Structures are given as C-alpha cells and as structure tokens.
Amino acid sequence: MFHKEGSNIIISAFIIVAILIISIDYFEIKNALPIKIFLIFILGLVLQFFRNPKISVNKNENHILSAVDGKVVIIEEVFEPEFFKDKRLQVSVFMSPLNVHVTRYPMSGNIIFSKYHPGAYLVAWHPKSSIKNERTSVVLENNSFGEVLYRQIAGALARRIVNYAKLGGLAEQGKDAGFIKFGSRVDLFLPIGSKVNVKLNQKVKGGISVIATKD
Numbered sequence: 001m002f003h004k005e006g007s008n009i010i011i012s013a014f015i016i017v018a019i020l021i022i023s024i025d026y027f028e029i030k031n032a033l034p035i036k037i038f039l040i041f042i043l044g045l046v047l048q049f050f051r052n053p054k055i056s057v058n059k060n061e062n063h064i065l066s067a068v069d070g071k072v073v074i075i076e077e078v079f080e081p082e083f084f085k086d087k088r089l090q091v092s093v094f095m096s097p098l099n100v101h102v103t104r105y106p107m108s109g110n111i112i113f114s115k116y117h118p119g120a121y122l123v124a125w126h127p128k129s130s131i132k133n134e135r136t137s138v139v140l141e142n143n144s145f146g147e148v149l150y151r152q153i154a155g156a157l158a159r160r161i162v163n164y165a166k167l168g169g170l171a172e173q174g175k176d177a178g179f180i181k182f183g184s185r186v187d188l189f190l191p192i193g194s195k196v197n198v199k200l201n202q203k204v205k206g207g208i209s210v211i212a213t214k215d
Contacts, residue, residue: 005162005179006050013046045097052102057174057207059108061144064194064212065174066204067106067186070095075196080189083113083139083149088189091196091211093204095184103163103178104207105171106150106188109142114165119154136163136178140171144214149189152180174207188212 002010017039024032058065074092079085095101119134134154141147152161162179165171180186194212198204204211 001052001054002047002050005181006046010046010050013043017043049097049101051100052176053100055174055205055207057104058210059173060210061108061142061173062214063210064106064145064148064188064190065104066093066198066206066209066211067103067150067177067188068093068095068101068180068204068206069099070186070204072198072200072202072204073185074187075198075200077192078189080149082115082137084147084189087192088149089192089194089196089212090187090189091198092185092187095180095186100206101180101184102176102206103150103152103180103186104174105140105165105177106173106211107140107142107145107148107171108173109140109148109171111138111165111167111169111171112141112147113137113139113149114163114167116161116163134161136161136165138163138165138177145194146191148191149187150177151187151189152178153185153187154180155184 020039021036070093073094076090077087078090080088116136119132136152139147139149154161160181164178190212196212197210
C-alpha cells in the first residue's frame, strides 16, 4: 500500500522508467542490462519511500506514541519558544530516506494549534533545524498529558511537508497526520516529568513505539 501523497510521483516514475526501457530496446543500445537494472532500482526506491504499511496502533490514553518511524536522536529538557515559552522535554526522531515517512498523531486530543513556517534546509540533525528549517508545529491537548507539541521538520533533502492537522479538529492517536517527503525529523515537546520510555539511538515505529508514559 502506498501513501496518497506519492501518487503523482509514483505514476510519473513508472512512465519515465517505462519510456526509457522501451527506448533502450528500440534503439538497441549496447550494455543495456545494467542501465535497465539501475532504472528499476530507482523506481524501487521511489516505491519504498512512499509505502504506507498497515499497522496495529498501540492505543493508550496514558501513552505518547512515536509520530514516525526512525531513530531517537535527542532526549533533553529545552526551552520551547514558539508555543509554550517555557521548559519542555524534547524527544526527537530522525528519519532516513529508507524509513516510512507517514506522520501519525502521537496521542488523541483536540488540535489547539497548527502553524506552518517556511525556512531553510539544514541537515535534520543540526541543533538549529528545529527553529531554522521549514517546519510545521501542531499542539494537541487531552486530559492525560495536557498540551503536547509535535513538530515536522524538513531536512536537507526534504522539500515538502504535508500537515493534515486542522485547528479546532480532533486527533486520533496513531492516525495519519501528514507526510514529509525525502528525509527529515519530528520533535515531540512533552510536559516536564513525563516518563521517557526510549533511549538515544533506539529505533522506533510510528503509532506503535511508546515514547513516554504518564507517571
């Protein structure tokens, strides 16, 4: 199953690869096999990037789930300047181009803030990418955790962030909240005192892995 955000790119990739392979045969280009294999390999990369596998969401109102697939790269207390303007516990997950890039709601609740910011394209692990890069910030609120912010951040390769969260709407834990094309990062800003359930460099799955629990 593929994500709807990849439909046009997947169709275009199929058409281009098919035309090139037919042209190679038509013009009887020498050493054609390695070229065909390379073209099919590129098509395979496009298909795997936009895959959207079915998952069984690990729903629990006392859990914050990972918003994306990837690797935990930051766990620290920081000052969050955009919405909270106070200290929060930041947990960041980096996605390589090989990860599934669907963004999922980390918890259920009301969507009380949703804002897009144009910006630069620093590498996603850069310390200032959270405030310098193209990004979207979304704040969810529920009775278990109060207010939690997640931020989609474009990386050096990413050139489009898709955010489905609408101000005033309802978020359902684990459901599709957006997509980031071609590598990036998602930051979670949790209340101080949240019990972190992951470690640095741990691999996590969106909608499945428990990032934090309520004490």
